[in-house]
Amino acid sequence: MTLLLGSLQLGLIYSLLAMGIYISFRVLNTPDLTAEGSFTLGMAVMTVFVVAGHPFIGIFFALVAGALAGIITALLQTKLRIPPILAGILTMTGLYTINLMVMGGSSNVTLLGVNSIFDLIANILPFSYNVSKIIVSVLIALIMIVLMVLFFKTNCGLCIRAIGDNEKMARASSMNVDGYKIIGLMVSNGLIALCGGLIACDQGYADMTSGSGMLVVGLAAVIIGEAFIRRRTILAGMISCVLGSIVYRFILAAAISTRIFPAYAMKLLSAIIVTIALAIPAVRYYRENYELRKRDGHAGN
Amino acid sequence: MAMLEIKNLKKHFKKEGGIENHILKGLDLKMDKGEFVTVLGNNGAGKSTLFNLISGTILSNDGSIVLDQIDITFMPEHKRSKFIGRVFQSPMMGTAPNLTVAENMALAYGRQKRKNLNWALTRDLKKLFYEKLEESNMGLEKKLDSPMKDLSGGQCQVVALVMCTINPPKLLLLDEHTAALDPKTAVDVMQYTQKIVEEGRLTALMITHDLEDAILYGDRLIMMDSGVIGQDFSGEEKKNLTVEGLRTLYHLKE
DSSP: OOHHHHHHHHHHHHHHHHHHIIIIIIISOOOOTTTTHHHHHHHHHHHHHHHHOOHHHHHHHHHHHHHHHHHHHHHHTSSSSOOHHHHHHHHHHHHOOOOOOOTTSSSEEEETTSSSSHHHHHHHHHHHHHHHHHHHHHHHHHHHOOOEEEEBHHHHHHHHHHHHHHHHHHHHTTTTTTHHHHHHHHHHHHHHHHHHHHHHHTTTTEEEGGTTTTOOEEEEEEEHHHHHHOOOOOHHHHHHHHHHHHHHHHHHHHHHHHSSSSSGHHHHHHHHHHHHHHHHHHHHHHHHHHHHHHHHHHHHO | OOEEEEEEEEEEEEOOSSSSEEEEEEEEEEEEOOOEEEEEOOTTTTTTHHHHHHTTSSSSSSSEEHHHHHHTTTOOOHHHHHEEEEOOTTTTTOOTTBBBHHHHHHHHTTTTSTTTBBBOOOOOHHHHHHHHHHHHTSSSSGGTTTTGGGGGGHHHHHHHHHHHHOOOEEEEEEEEETTOOHHHHHHHHHHHHHHHHTTTOOOEEEEEEEEEHHSSSSSSEEETTTEEEEEEETTHHTOOOOHHHHHHHHHHHH
């Protein structure tokens, strides 16, 4: 039960990561690898503010820090015309130094003995610590879904969606494509950094290595969610991110609690889940062709 | 009064090895307001390059383009597309396939004065789009909330046309916009094109490879030939053109 609730709560927080990945990979249609760096950046910024006693201001600055990382990648992509994947890797690599700098040169900052937002809100709410944490996580996920759905209904949001859908058309209908790409990646990385910050609060420390593999984790959530919800509206997309993220945590929890896998197998499991999910269309194609060929063999008999 | 005035337009591309490939070699073109000009020419005559230069996808090496007294030679593409509408050959090119018809139209509608944080689609706008689509008589108004990719090629082109003209552009560029359609649909789309160009008194340039269309529609016909305008027919001269006559002109060049 504890494991189940824990997975639910982690899944809710990680849904922000999935939303960020969804916005770059699905809405903007650009593979953005900044995620790994901006996730840790959010962690670092958040811990600095929490340690200084300002957890709520930390939320704001984690968002801003992520958005800044997004701007860098977007500028590399648009103004300097560096291929999106490489642009993301460059920002991510550069961020490693920035993250260490933010954390004062140490690769690990603990939040022991200081109050994170979870502690502060749990003190107000008349529930147990774990239940309060779930309530806070649900609220955060809900607020983000609402904000994203509203944002993508504005002209700015619609332009971002159009650019991901047909960039040529976007240019011909007088959109400042570069500008909207920058905004899109800002929103995406802002969400990812906030997710990192919240995870730091949740686990009680920030660690330089936490970001590695986050892209695959987020992508796994997006893909799993899409298996449940097929509709491609933004609302459906955001809900599928939350759902996918929670299911992904359940799968991991199940895999680990059955003791088939050691805890350190998480990253490999994530990679395998994403690989399988991405391979489904190809497998479907092979099977269809196989069926067609089999029919031909029967005719020969 | 000239709506579009192109002077001495030149464009060459550098090929590997530094050889210059001259596409446009000093093209001059003057179009009056409300003129509907059809453009003929061989592959490689520079028709598409001309359109790309006018719409700003690429910049010219020499010469100038003036649209309605404004020099747009070096204006960025997204700025000039505020008043230049363009319909492409491929039905999917001018629209966003996964967005709904209404969303596509909202994007086009907001072209001239986009306020970023306003709602993209309001009830009033949807009503306007419904009416605009109803005018095309193709039953498109019922598809307002379907994704663009569910429409047929002809329907796509009609929506693209409505999108380009919902705020009347100063110049409408039609880039072989019926070439990918079946003959029956092509006729429907051409007639609809004629209708909106006439009703809106639009200034339009249309590339086509269909000699009959080139004669039938528009009030002036130009033939491009290796980077300049080779022939220019208007008024009576154009009315007297025949498909055979045009075909001979094509062959003469070879």
